[in-house]
Amino acid sequence: MPVPQTQLDEVHELFADFLKARGQRQTSERVAVLDALYVSGEHLDADALFARLKEDGVSVSRATVYNTLELLIECDLVVKHQFGKTQARYERSFAYWQHDHLLCIDCGEIFEFCDPRLQSIQDTVAEIYGFEIAQHSLTMYGHCRREDCERKEGMEARGNRGKEGLRLEF
């Protein structure tokens, strides 16, 4: 689901302001990374993002991708996820509903959901442990029922050696 142009403009402005405030420059590479994440709305890993940019004819180095992601995370335009893998994935976060994730163990597809009860849990935990909770990460892992879910990712990644495709890591 692509982001509407007005929102993309708004995000560009936020990023520009953030950079200006820190005396950093607005380069075409930085904007390209921002756009790649906002236009697709997918949960991309650094390498997929790098490939996507190259496909789009934008030439950036991996170092710049990582540098820019760091900046985007700092100004809260992007969040980094560690969906049970050593490799991180990045997702746009501005003007987008706060949500958690549901991941298909077989095909790797990611779904998003939101449940208000999680806030109650967070409040309870904060009170019991005397914590000031800044953020949370909730991911559910299971088997989806899409007709085109063919365990593709599980097969590739794990050589189909168990009843389940991906190795679960919590």
Place this chain on the structure above:
Amino acid sequence: MPVPQTQLDEVHELFADFLKARGQRQTSERVAVLDALYVSGEHLDADALFARLKEDGVSVSRATVYNTLELLIECDLVVKHQFGKTQARYERSFAYWQHDHLLCIDCGEIFEFCDPRLQSIQDTVAEIYGFEIAQHSLTMYGHCRREDCERKEGMEARGNRGKEGLRLEF
């Protein structure tokens, strides 16, 4: 909190049975890795586990540590966590309450909690998305109030360059 001897025996037996069933050998190294995780009950990363074993006078290679962890995960005696870092942590999982985690952004301390409402959320999500949910991972990140919480890990890991120590990754 160390595990009682009777439980350690039980875990040894489970592991022995698992290995025998697969025609694999019970070596002292494998048992040592299992014990290291069960005796301390901590959430160790592979390297810390390696170091702990060396401290205890057990000489195992990193490769064996990783191999054994894989086995222990397969027989559900250990779970792997990816607490928003590229580096995984491992925790014993047998005869231990099912719980989620609360992590101090400043000192890195890990607390455990359990809230029955999460099961309700899981059921709802499963129904709405038509998923058969196998597992979930919930981690809350915040600031603890221990008097000896001195942001130590944040300082080391990130060079104290922000208002918060650890980089959050969700």
Place this chain on the structure above:
DNA sequence: CTTCATGCAAAAAGTTTGCATCCTC
């Protein structure tokens, strides 16, 4: 005595860093 497991070291995979060149501001 036959595998299977270990240890070592090399390779992978993901990410970070140093530095000369380039380009915003």
Place this chain on the structure above:
DNA sequence: GAGGATGCAAACTTTTTGCATGAAG
């Protein structure tokens, strides 16, 4: 024009793999 940004490649970190040696069954 000056200082931050880029690209490249090398370094680093964590994890995986290949192979000769060693030990469990």
